[in-house]
Amino acid sequence: MPASSPRPLLVANSRTESAFEEIPIINLENARSTDPAIRRALADEIRDACINVGFFYIKNHGIPESMITSTVAAAKRFFALPVDVKQALDIHKSANFKGYTALLGENTNAENRGDLHEGFDLGWEDFNGGARTGDGAMSGENVWPDGLPGFREDVLQYYHAAIGVGKALFPLFALALDLPENFFEDKTTKPAAIMRLLYYPPQTGPVDDRVQGIGAHTEYCFTILWQDNLPALQVLNHAGKWIDAVPIPGTLVVNLGDQFARWTNDVFKSTVHRAVNRSGVERYSIPLFFGTDYDVKLEALPSCVSDDFPSKYEVVTAGEYVKSRLEATYAHSKGEH
Numbered sequence: 001m002p003a004s005s006p007r008p009l010l011v012a013n014s015r016t017e018s019a020f021e022e023i024p025i026i027n028l029e030n031a032r033s034t035d036p037a038i039r040r041a042l043a044d045e046i047r048d049a050c051i052n053v054g055f056f057y058i059k060n061h062g063i064p065e066s067m068i069t070s071t072v073a074a075a076k077r078f079f080a081l082p083v084d085v086k087q088a089l090d091i092h093k094s095a096n097f098k099g100y101t102a103l104l105g106e107n108t109n110a111e112n113r114g115d116l117h118e119g120f121d122l123g124w125e126d127f128n129g130g131a132r133t134g135d136g137a138m139s140g141e142n143v144w145p146d147g148l149p150g151f152r153e154d155v156l157q158y159y160h161a162a163i164g165v166g167k168a169l170f171p172l173f174a175l176a177l178d179l180p181e182n183f184f185e186d187k188t189t190k191p192a193a194i195m196r197l198l199y200y201p202p203q204t205g206p207v208d209d210r211v212q213g214i215g216a217h218t219e220y221c222f223t224i225l226w227q228d229n230l231p232a233l234q235v236l237n238h239a240g241k242w243i244d245a246v247p248i249p250g251t252l253v254v255n256l257g258d259q260f261a262r263w264t265n266d267v268f269k270s271t272v273h274r275a276v277n278r279s280g281v282e283r284y285s286i287p288l289f290f291g292t293d294y295d296v297k298l299e300a301l302p303s304c305v306s307d308d309f310p311s312k313y314e315v316v317t318a319g320e321y322v323k324s325r326l327e328a329t330y331a332h333s334k335g336e337h
Helices: 006-014 036-052 065-079 083-087 151-176 258-263 318-334
Strands: 025-027 055-059 099-101 118-122 193-200 214-217 222-227 233-236 242-244 251-255 273-275 283-290
Touching (some): 025 036, 036 055, 036 151, 065 118, 065 193, 151 193
Parallel strands (some): 025 055
Antiparallel strands (some): 055 251, 193 283, 214 273, 233 242, 233 273
């Protein structure tokens, strides 16, 4: 294989021929090891998961269980508020996609009737209340509910801890792509970091396949997900089979998303997934959507294109892509406000 065609070589080293039946678990204990060989071995595990599955669990991620417990309790307090109190923070009243989303207020799959969950969205904010400039469509302040003492503090504590996990993963992604470990450093000085608290009511009664917790979709950037102990998340393998991403205590779920698919010319997978809560009880989850600075161009890496494998995607900035995806998600209910 000529040296000018690195993509097939990358795939040949890791691509499996059979459809995945389970999602790998990766131990991050050595993510900051001072031994380059140990970090390289960890990056190889990540590369295999990124090429073949597009999802993986991480354990020993560094976020204390007590912090997660406090954040989930805060989410439960918020979603238990009266509807009119939550609707005062409606996301359609925000110019920067911050705030509350009501049941069926989103529709991630255009063929469905709406997503059966409530959400609360926030972006970058330091503990002193400072927002951040240069965040494109997400620039500006968060909105917070009144009358929930400690809510903001608990949520922001987890938010910044999850950002720390994202920052620890980027050097490993770089190694997995045979790039210098600091390749993404200048591209994540103000990384996109949109976090959601999500509440899924029990989905009971007659089954309507057009109403799901979250319809089938891919993410716009890589996601770090905490999920409770109720099974709902499903990942679509390339044989068309839905694989359960069963909750595993002590882990988070990482989903690569479209940014990496665009960077790698689909060498790394952006995998379709959905959430269907048929447990009969309430479910909660907390995804952090983590990406590059908003002005970074999403263009195929040189190692992932060649004459035989030209770039598949139009070059756009990360901010443009995120904004277009958010607008499409919330267009479903925009006319109701």
